[in-house]
Amino acid sequence: MNSKLIAIADANAPQSIIGISLLVKLLQNNGHQADQMLAKANIAAQLLSDPNATISFQQEVVFTRELVNTLLDKELGFKAGQYYRLNAYGLIGLAAGLSETVNDAIVFFLKYIRLSHIHFDINFFKKDGNAILRFSDQFELGDLRRFYLERDFSFAFLSTRDMFPRSIIGQKPKTIHFDFPCPTSVEHYQSLYECIVHFSMPYNEILCDERYLDLQLPLASALTRELLEEQCKIKEITLFGHENFAGKIRQNIQAVENEIPSLEVIAKMHFLTARTMRRKLKQQGITFQQLVNEELNKKALHYLLTTSLSIEQISIRLGYSESASFINAFKRWTGKTPKACR
Incomplete structure:
Protein backbone atom coordinates (compact mmCIF):
# COMPACT_ATOMS: atom_id res chain seq x y z
CA MET A 1 0.00 0.00 0.00
CA LEU A 215 -5.82 -6.16 14.07
CA GLN A 216 -9.46 -5.69 15.00
CA LEU A 217 -10.24 -2.80 17.34
CA PRO A 218 -12.28 -3.67 20.45
CA LEU A 219 -14.63 -0.66 20.26
CA ALA A 220 -15.43 -0.99 16.54
CA SER A 221 -18.87 0.36 15.63
CA ALA A 222 -19.51 1.08 11.96
CA LEU A 223 -22.81 2.88 12.53
CA THR A 224 -21.52 5.17 15.29
CA ARG A 225 -18.39 5.94 13.28
CA GLU A 226 -20.54 6.84 10.29
CA LEU A 227 -22.53 9.27 12.43
CA LEU A 228 -19.35 10.83 13.79
CA GLU A 229 -17.88 11.10 10.29
CA GLU A 230 -20.86 13.19 9.22
CA GLN A 231 -20.05 15.54 12.09
CA CYS A 232 -16.39 15.61 10.99
CA LYS A 233 -17.48 16.65 7.49
CA ILE A 234 -19.66 19.42 8.90
CA LYS A 235 -16.83 20.68 11.10
CA GLU A 236 -14.43 20.66 8.13
CA ILE A 237 -16.82 22.79 6.11
CA THR A 238 -17.35 25.14 9.08
CA LEU A 239 -13.61 25.63 9.56
CA PHE A 240 -12.30 25.50 6.01
CA GLY A 241 -15.32 26.06 3.76
CA HIS A 242 -16.36 23.91 0.82
CA GLU A 243 -13.51 22.50 -1.22
CA ASN A 244 -12.70 24.79 -4.12
CA PHE A 245 -12.86 23.76 -7.76
CA ALA A 246 -9.09 23.49 -8.18
CA GLY A 247 -9.01 21.11 -5.22
CA LYS A 248 -11.54 18.83 -6.90
CA ILE A 249 -9.49 18.81 -10.10
CA ARG A 250 -6.40 17.89 -8.09
CA GLN A 251 -8.24 14.86 -6.71
CA ASN A 252 -9.24 13.80 -10.23
CA ILE A 253 -5.63 14.07 -11.40
CA GLN A 254 -4.38 12.11 -8.38
CA ALA A 255 -6.79 9.28 -9.17
CA VAL A 256 -5.50 8.77 -12.72
CA GLU A 257 -2.86 6.05 -13.12
CA ASN A 258 -0.67 5.08 -16.09
CA GLU A 259 -1.60 8.10 -18.18
CA ILE A 260 -1.22 11.85 -18.11
CA PRO A 261 -4.75 13.20 -17.63
CA SER A 262 -6.08 15.53 -20.30
CA LEU A 263 -8.14 18.64 -19.73
CA GLU A 264 -10.92 17.27 -21.93
CA VAL A 265 -11.25 14.03 -19.93
CA ILE A 266 -11.29 15.82 -16.56
CA ALA A 267 -13.79 18.39 -17.87
CA LYS A 268 -16.18 15.59 -18.85
CA MET A 269 -16.03 14.24 -15.30
CA HIS A 270 -17.58 17.54 -14.18
CA PHE A 271 -19.98 17.80 -17.15
CA LEU A 272 -18.12 20.88 -18.38
CA THR A 273 -16.63 21.96 -21.67
CA ALA A 274 -12.85 22.34 -21.74
CA ARG A 275 -13.32 26.07 -22.26
CA THR A 276 -15.54 26.43 -19.19
CA MET A 277 -13.10 24.48 -17.03
CA ARG A 278 -10.20 26.67 -18.17
CA ARG A 279 -12.23 29.76 -17.24
CA LYS A 280 -13.14 28.41 -13.79
CA LEU A 281 -9.51 27.56 -13.04
CA LYS A 282 -8.33 30.95 -14.33
CA GLN A 283 -10.70 32.59 -11.84
CA GLN A 284 -8.76 30.77 -9.12
CA GLY A 285 -5.42 31.91 -10.54
CA ILE A 286 -4.16 28.60 -11.89
CA THR A 287 -4.05 26.65 -15.15
CA PHE A 288 -4.84 23.01 -15.75
CA GLN A 289 -1.25 22.32 -16.83
CA GLN A 290 0.05 23.77 -13.58
CA LEU A 291 -2.22 21.44 -11.63
CA VAL A 292 -1.08 18.44 -13.69
CA ASN A 293 2.59 19.32 -13.19
CA GLU A 294 2.16 19.81 -9.44
CA GLU A 295 0.27 16.55 -8.93
CA LEU A 296 2.60 14.51 -11.15
CA ASN A 297 5.51 15.98 -9.21
CA LYS A 298 3.90 14.89 -5.92
CA LYS A 299 3.28 11.40 -7.27
CA ALA A 300 6.83 11.14 -8.57
CA LEU A 301 8.31 12.20 -5.23
CA HIS A 302 6.05 9.75 -3.43
CA TYR A 303 7.17 6.82 -5.59
CA LEU A 304 10.83 7.84 -5.40
CA LEU A 305 10.87 8.22 -1.63
CA THR A 306 8.57 5.40 -0.53
CA THR A 307 9.03 2.60 -3.08
CA SER A 308 11.80 0.67 -4.77
CA LEU A 309 10.25 1.11 -8.23
CA SER A 310 12.74 1.81 -11.01
CA ILE A 311 12.75 5.15 -12.82
CA GLU A 312 11.26 3.40 -15.85
CA GLN A 313 8.44 1.87 -13.77
CA ILE A 314 7.66 5.24 -12.21
CA SER A 315 7.61 6.82 -15.65
CA ILE A 316 4.99 4.30 -16.79
CA ARG A 317 2.85 4.85 -13.68
CA LEU A 318 2.84 8.57 -14.35
CA GLY A 319 1.84 8.07 -17.98
CA TYR A 320 5.12 8.75 -19.77
CA SER A 321 5.90 6.50 -22.73
CA GLU A 322 9.65 7.09 -22.31
CA SER A 323 11.62 7.47 -19.10
CA ALA A 324 13.67 10.27 -20.72
CA SER A 325 10.52 12.41 -20.99
CA PHE A 326 9.77 11.86 -17.31
CA ILE A 327 13.36 12.66 -16.29
CA ASN A 328 13.28 15.93 -18.26
CA ALA A 329 9.92 16.88 -16.75
CA PHE A 330 11.11 16.06 -13.23
CA LYS A 331 14.18 18.27 -13.73
CA ARG A 332 11.92 21.14 -14.78
CA TRP A 333 9.79 20.68 -11.64
CA THR A 334 12.54 20.24 -9.07
CA GLY A 335 15.85 21.19 -10.63
CA LYS A 336 17.12 17.68 -9.89
CA THR A 337 17.11 14.30 -11.62
CA PRO A 338 14.91 11.57 -10.13
CA LYS A 339 18.06 9.60 -9.24
CA ALA A 340 19.57 12.54 -7.36
CA CYS A 341 16.31 13.08 -5.46
CA ARG A 342 16.14 9.42 -4.42
Whole structure:
Protein backbone atom coordinates (compact mmCIF):
# COMPACT_ATOMS: atom_id res chain seq x y z
CA MET A 1 0.00 0.00 0.00
CA ASN A 2 1.56 3.27 -1.10
CA SER A 3 -0.92 6.09 -0.66
CA LYS A 4 -0.33 9.69 0.28
CA LEU A 5 -3.00 10.86 2.70
CA ILE A 6 -4.40 14.38 2.95
CA ALA A 7 -2.81 16.78 5.43
CA ILE A 8 -3.46 20.26 6.80
CA ALA A 9 -3.74 22.46 3.74
CA ASP A 10 -3.11 26.00 4.91
CA ALA A 11 -1.16 27.68 7.69
CA ASN A 12 -3.77 30.47 7.57
CA ALA A 13 -6.62 28.07 8.34
CA PRO A 14 -8.17 28.29 11.82
CA GLN A 15 -6.87 25.98 14.53
CA SER A 16 -8.94 24.40 17.30
CA ILE A 17 -8.39 25.88 20.75
CA ILE A 18 -8.23 22.34 22.20
CA GLY A 19 -4.50 21.96 21.46
CA ILE A 20 -3.70 25.11 23.45
CA SER A 21 -5.95 24.01 26.31
CA LEU A 22 -3.91 20.78 26.58
CA LEU A 23 -0.66 22.75 26.72
CA VAL A 24 -2.15 25.01 29.39
CA LYS A 25 -2.85 21.89 31.45
CA LEU A 26 0.78 20.85 30.95
CA LEU A 27 1.93 24.27 32.16
CA GLN A 28 -0.29 24.16 35.23
CA ASN A 29 0.91 20.67 36.13
CA ASN A 30 4.44 22.10 36.08
CA GLY A 31 3.55 24.92 38.47
CA HIS A 32 3.12 27.74 35.94
CA GLN A 33 0.20 29.98 35.06
CA ALA A 34 -0.69 30.59 31.43
CA ASP A 35 -2.16 34.11 31.64
CA GLN A 36 0.89 36.03 30.40
CA MET A 37 1.60 33.51 27.62
CA LEU A 38 -1.99 33.66 26.44
CA ALA A 39 -1.84 37.46 26.44
CA LYS A 40 1.38 37.45 24.36
CA ALA A 41 -0.33 35.18 21.84
CA ASN A 42 -3.43 37.42 21.91
CA ILE A 43 -5.60 34.48 23.02
CA ALA A 44 -8.50 35.33 25.34
CA ALA A 45 -8.46 33.05 28.39
CA GLN A 46 -12.23 32.47 28.17
CA LEU A 47 -11.76 30.70 24.84
CA LEU A 48 -10.22 27.74 26.69
CA SER A 49 -13.65 26.76 27.96
CA ASP A 50 -15.24 26.86 24.49
CA PRO A 51 -14.58 23.60 22.56
CA ASN A 52 -15.69 25.26 19.31
CA ALA A 53 -13.34 28.23 19.62
CA THR A 54 -10.55 28.68 17.08
CA ILE A 55 -7.25 30.56 16.92
CA SER A 56 -4.76 31.22 14.15
CA PHE A 57 -1.69 29.11 13.44
CA GLN A 58 0.44 32.15 14.25
CA GLN A 59 -1.20 32.50 17.68
CA GLU A 60 -0.50 28.85 18.42
CA VAL A 61 3.15 29.24 17.44
CA VAL A 62 3.61 32.29 19.69
CA PHE A 63 2.07 30.49 22.66
CA THR A 64 4.05 27.29 22.05
CA ARG A 65 7.34 29.20 21.82
CA GLU A 66 6.59 30.89 25.14
CA LEU A 67 5.85 27.47 26.64
CA VAL A 68 9.12 25.97 25.37
CA ASN A 69 11.18 28.96 26.53
CA THR A 70 9.55 28.92 29.96
CA LEU A 71 9.80 25.24 30.84
CA LEU A 72 13.25 24.64 29.27
CA ASP A 73 12.72 20.86 29.37
CA LYS A 74 14.57 18.67 26.88
CA GLU A 75 11.75 16.13 27.15
CA LEU A 76 8.99 18.70 26.66
CA GLY A 77 7.89 17.49 23.21
CA PHE A 78 7.56 13.92 24.45
CA LYS A 79 5.72 15.03 27.61
CA ALA A 80 3.34 17.25 25.64
CA GLY A 81 2.42 14.31 23.41
CA GLN A 82 1.22 12.42 26.47
CA TYR A 83 -1.59 14.95 26.81
CA TYR A 84 -2.78 14.41 23.23
CA ARG A 85 -4.73 11.18 23.63
CA LEU A 86 -7.11 10.15 20.82
CA ASN A 87 -10.12 11.44 22.75
CA ALA A 88 -8.42 14.84 23.02
CA TYR A 89 -8.89 15.21 19.25
CA GLY A 90 -12.66 15.31 19.62
CA LEU A 91 -14.77 13.88 16.80
CA ILE A 92 -11.84 12.71 14.67
CA GLY A 93 -10.24 10.82 17.57
CA LEU A 94 -13.47 9.21 18.73
CA ALA A 95 -14.40 8.13 15.21
CA ALA A 96 -10.93 6.69 14.53
CA GLY A 97 -11.17 4.61 17.71
CA LEU A 98 -14.47 3.12 16.48
CA SER A 99 -12.93 1.82 13.24
CA GLU A 100 -12.87 -1.88 12.38
CA THR A 101 -9.08 -2.27 12.17
CA VAL A 102 -5.91 -0.36 13.00
CA ASN A 103 -5.46 0.34 9.29
CA ASP A 104 -8.98 1.81 9.07
CA ALA A 105 -8.32 3.99 12.12
CA ILE A 106 -5.09 5.43 10.67
CA VAL A 107 -6.66 6.07 7.26
CA PHE A 108 -9.65 7.78 8.88
CA PHE A 109 -7.45 9.97 11.08
CA LEU A 110 -5.32 11.03 8.13
CA LYS A 111 -8.41 11.69 6.01
CA TYR A 112 -9.54 14.32 8.50
CA ILE A 113 -6.11 15.35 9.75
CA ARG A 114 -6.96 19.02 9.17
CA LEU A 115 -9.15 18.73 12.27
CA SER A 116 -6.15 17.63 14.35
CA HIS A 117 -3.26 19.59 15.83
CA ILE A 118 -0.60 18.03 13.57
CA HIS A 119 1.45 20.39 11.40
CA PHE A 120 3.19 17.86 9.16
CA ASP A 121 2.36 16.19 5.89
CA ILE A 122 2.13 12.43 6.46
CA ASN A 123 2.73 9.51 4.13
CA PHE A 124 1.27 6.17 5.22
CA PHE A 125 2.60 3.12 3.38
CA LYS A 126 3.97 -0.42 3.66
CA LYS A 127 7.52 -1.45 2.87
CA ASP A 128 9.64 -4.52 3.70
CA GLY A 129 7.08 -5.85 6.16
CA ASN A 130 6.72 -2.52 7.97
CA ALA A 131 3.83 -0.10 8.22
CA ILE A 132 5.37 3.37 8.01
CA LEU A 133 4.13 6.83 8.95
CA ARG A 134 6.54 9.34 7.42
CA PHE A 135 6.32 12.95 8.58
CA SER A 136 7.42 15.68 6.15
CA ASP A 137 7.72 19.42 6.76
CA GLN A 138 4.71 21.35 5.63
CA PHE A 139 5.29 24.72 7.30
CA GLU A 140 8.40 26.58 8.41
CA LEU A 141 8.41 25.72 12.13
CA GLY A 142 11.90 27.03 12.88
CA ASP A 143 13.08 26.45 16.46
CA LEU A 144 9.80 24.66 17.30
CA ARG A 145 10.24 21.91 14.72
CA ARG A 146 11.78 19.35 17.10
CA PHE A 147 9.14 20.08 19.75
CA TYR A 148 6.30 19.44 17.29
CA LEU A 149 7.93 16.29 15.90
CA GLU A 150 8.51 14.79 19.35
CA ARG A 151 5.03 15.79 20.48
CA ASP A 152 3.36 14.14 17.48
CA PHE A 153 5.52 11.01 17.67
CA SER A 154 4.74 10.70 21.37
CA PHE A 155 1.01 11.03 20.61
CA ALA A 156 1.22 8.45 17.81
CA PHE A 157 2.91 5.89 20.01
CA LEU A 158 0.57 6.47 22.93
CA SER A 159 -2.58 6.26 20.80
CA THR A 160 -1.48 3.09 18.98
CA ARG A 161 -0.54 1.53 22.30
CA ASP A 162 -4.05 2.32 23.53
CA MET A 163 -5.63 0.84 20.41
CA PHE A 164 -3.93 -2.53 20.07
CA PRO A 165 -1.80 -5.07 21.99
CA ARG A 166 1.91 -4.44 22.40
CA SER A 167 3.12 -7.63 20.81
CA ILE A 168 2.56 -10.02 17.94
CA ILE A 169 4.36 -13.35 17.73
CA GLY A 170 7.61 -12.82 15.83
CA GLN A 171 6.88 -9.11 15.40
CA LYS A 172 9.23 -6.60 13.85
CA PRO A 173 10.32 -4.12 16.54
CA LYS A 174 8.70 -0.72 16.65
CA THR A 175 11.20 1.88 15.51
CA ILE A 176 11.45 5.68 15.35
CA HIS A 177 13.64 7.62 12.93
CA PHE A 178 14.43 11.29 13.62
CA ASP A 179 16.37 13.42 11.14
CA PHE A 180 18.00 15.59 13.83
CA PRO A 181 21.02 14.71 16.03
CA CYS A 182 20.30 13.13 19.41
CA PRO A 183 19.76 15.95 21.99
CA THR A 184 20.68 13.82 25.02
CA SER A 185 21.46 10.11 24.66
CA VAL A 186 20.01 7.36 22.48
CA GLU A 187 19.39 5.20 25.54
CA HIS A 188 17.40 8.01 27.17
CA TYR A 189 15.17 8.40 24.14
CA GLN A 190 14.65 4.66 23.84
CA SER A 191 13.51 4.53 27.46
CA LEU A 192 11.07 7.38 26.81
CA TYR A 193 9.48 5.88 23.70
CA GLU A 194 9.97 2.25 24.77
CA CYS A 195 11.30 1.31 21.34
CA ILE A 196 14.34 1.56 19.08
CA VAL A 197 15.20 5.16 18.18
CA HIS A 198 17.66 6.25 15.47
CA PHE A 199 18.86 9.82 14.91
CA SER A 200 20.29 11.78 11.95
CA MET A 201 18.21 9.63 9.61
CA PRO A 202 16.98 10.70 6.13
CA TYR A 203 13.34 10.89 7.30
CA ASN A 204 11.21 11.42 10.36
CA GLU A 205 9.10 8.26 10.54
CA ILE A 206 7.50 5.63 12.71
CA LEU A 207 7.80 1.96 11.71
CA CYS A 208 5.92 -1.02 13.08
CA ASP A 209 5.05 -4.54 11.94
CA GLU A 210 2.55 -4.26 9.05
CA ARG A 211 0.50 -7.07 10.61
CA TYR A 212 -0.68 -4.59 13.24
CA LEU A 213 -2.77 -2.95 10.54
CA ASP A 214 -5.12 -5.95 10.34
CA LEU A 215 -5.82 -6.16 14.07
CA GLN A 216 -9.46 -5.69 15.00
CA LEU A 217 -10.24 -2.80 17.34
CA PRO A 218 -12.28 -3.67 20.45
CA LEU A 219 -14.63 -0.66 20.26
CA ALA A 220 -15.43 -0.99 16.54
CA SER A 221 -18.87 0.36 15.63
CA ALA A 222 -19.51 1.08 11.96
CA LEU A 223 -22.81 2.88 12.53
CA THR A 224 -21.52 5.17 15.29
CA ARG A 225 -18.39 5.94 13.28
CA GLU A 226 -20.54 6.84 10.29
CA LEU A 227 -22.53 9.27 12.43
CA LEU A 228 -19.35 10.83 13.79
CA GLU A 229 -17.88 11.10 10.29
CA GLU A 230 -20.86 13.19 9.22
CA GLN A 231 -20.05 15.54 12.09
CA CYS A 232 -16.39 15.61 10.99
CA LYS A 233 -17.48 16.65 7.49
CA ILE A 234 -19.66 19.42 8.90
CA LYS A 235 -16.83 20.68 11.10
CA GLU A 236 -14.43 20.66 8.13
CA ILE A 237 -16.82 22.79 6.11
CA THR A 238 -17.35 25.14 9.08
CA LEU A 239 -13.61 25.63 9.56
CA PHE A 240 -12.30 25.50 6.01
CA GLY A 241 -15.32 26.06 3.76
CA HIS A 242 -16.36 23.91 0.82
CA GLU A 243 -13.51 22.50 -1.22
CA ASN A 244 -12.70 24.79 -4.12
CA PHE A 245 -12.86 23.76 -7.76
CA ALA A 246 -9.09 23.49 -8.18
CA GLY A 247 -9.01 21.11 -5.22
CA LYS A 248 -11.54 18.83 -6.90
CA ILE A 249 -9.49 18.81 -10.10
CA ARG A 250 -6.40 17.89 -8.09
CA GLN A 251 -8.24 14.86 -6.71
CA ASN A 252 -9.24 13.80 -10.23
CA ILE A 253 -5.63 14.07 -11.40
CA GLN A 254 -4.38 12.11 -8.38
CA ALA A 255 -6.79 9.28 -9.17
CA VAL A 256 -5.50 8.77 -12.72
CA GLU A 257 -2.86 6.05 -13.12
CA ASN A 258 -0.67 5.08 -16.09
CA GLU A 259 -1.60 8.10 -18.18
CA ILE A 260 -1.22 11.85 -18.11
CA PRO A 261 -4.75 13.20 -17.63
CA SER A 262 -6.08 15.53 -20.30
CA LEU A 263 -8.14 18.64 -19.73
CA GLU A 264 -10.92 17.27 -21.93
CA VAL A 265 -11.25 14.03 -19.93
CA ILE A 266 -11.29 15.82 -16.56
CA ALA A 267 -13.79 18.39 -17.87
CA LYS A 268 -16.18 15.59 -18.85
CA MET A 269 -16.03 14.24 -15.30
CA HIS A 270 -17.58 17.54 -14.18
CA PHE A 271 -19.98 17.80 -17.15
CA LEU A 272 -18.12 20.88 -18.38
CA THR A 273 -16.63 21.96 -21.67
CA ALA A 274 -12.85 22.34 -21.74
CA ARG A 275 -13.32 26.07 -22.26
CA THR A 276 -15.54 26.43 -19.19
CA MET A 277 -13.10 24.48 -17.03
CA ARG A 278 -10.20 26.67 -18.17
CA ARG A 279 -12.23 29.76 -17.24
CA LYS A 280 -13.14 28.41 -13.79
CA LEU A 281 -9.51 27.56 -13.04
CA LYS A 282 -8.33 30.95 -14.33
CA GLN A 283 -10.70 32.59 -11.84
CA GLN A 284 -8.76 30.77 -9.12
CA GLY A 285 -5.42 31.91 -10.54
CA ILE A 286 -4.16 28.60 -11.89
CA THR A 287 -4.05 26.65 -15.15
CA PHE A 288 -4.84 23.01 -15.75
CA GLN A 289 -1.25 22.32 -16.83
CA GLN A 290 0.05 23.77 -13.58
CA LEU A 291 -2.22 21.44 -11.63
CA VAL A 292 -1.08 18.44 -13.69
CA ASN A 293 2.59 19.32 -13.19
CA GLU A 294 2.16 19.81 -9.44
CA GLU A 295 0.27 16.55 -8.93
CA LEU A 296 2.60 14.51 -11.15
CA ASN A 297 5.51 15.98 -9.21
CA LYS A 298 3.90 14.89 -5.92
CA LYS A 299 3.28 11.40 -7.27
CA ALA A 300 6.83 11.14 -8.57
CA LEU A 301 8.31 12.20 -5.23
CA HIS A 302 6.05 9.75 -3.43
CA TYR A 303 7.17 6.82 -5.59
CA LEU A 304 10.83 7.84 -5.40
CA LEU A 305 10.87 8.22 -1.63
CA THR A 306 8.57 5.40 -0.53
CA THR A 307 9.03 2.60 -3.08
CA SER A 308 11.80 0.67 -4.77
CA LEU A 309 10.25 1.11 -8.23
CA SER A 310 12.74 1.81 -11.01
CA ILE A 311 12.75 5.15 -12.82
CA GLU A 312 11.26 3.40 -15.85
CA GLN A 313 8.44 1.87 -13.77
CA ILE A 314 7.66 5.24 -12.21
CA SER A 315 7.61 6.82 -15.65
CA ILE A 316 4.99 4.30 -16.79
CA ARG A 317 2.85 4.85 -13.68
CA LEU A 318 2.84 8.57 -14.35
CA GLY A 319 1.84 8.07 -17.98
CA TYR A 320 5.12 8.75 -19.77
CA SER A 321 5.90 6.50 -22.73
CA GLU A 322 9.65 7.09 -22.31
CA SER A 323 11.62 7.47 -19.10
CA ALA A 324 13.67 10.27 -20.72
CA SER A 325 10.52 12.41 -20.99
CA PHE A 326 9.77 11.86 -17.31
CA ILE A 327 13.36 12.66 -16.29
CA ASN A 328 13.28 15.93 -18.26
CA ALA A 329 9.92 16.88 -16.75
CA PHE A 330 11.11 16.06 -13.23
CA LYS A 331 14.18 18.27 -13.73
CA ARG A 332 11.92 21.14 -14.78
CA TRP A 333 9.79 20.68 -11.64
CA THR A 334 12.54 20.24 -9.07
CA GLY A 335 15.85 21.19 -10.63
CA LYS A 336 17.12 17.68 -9.89
CA THR A 337 17.11 14.30 -11.62
CA PRO A 338 14.91 11.57 -10.13
CA LYS A 339 18.06 9.60 -9.24
CA ALA A 340 19.57 12.54 -7.36
CA CYS A 341 16.31 13.08 -5.46
CA ARG A 342 16.14 9.42 -4.42
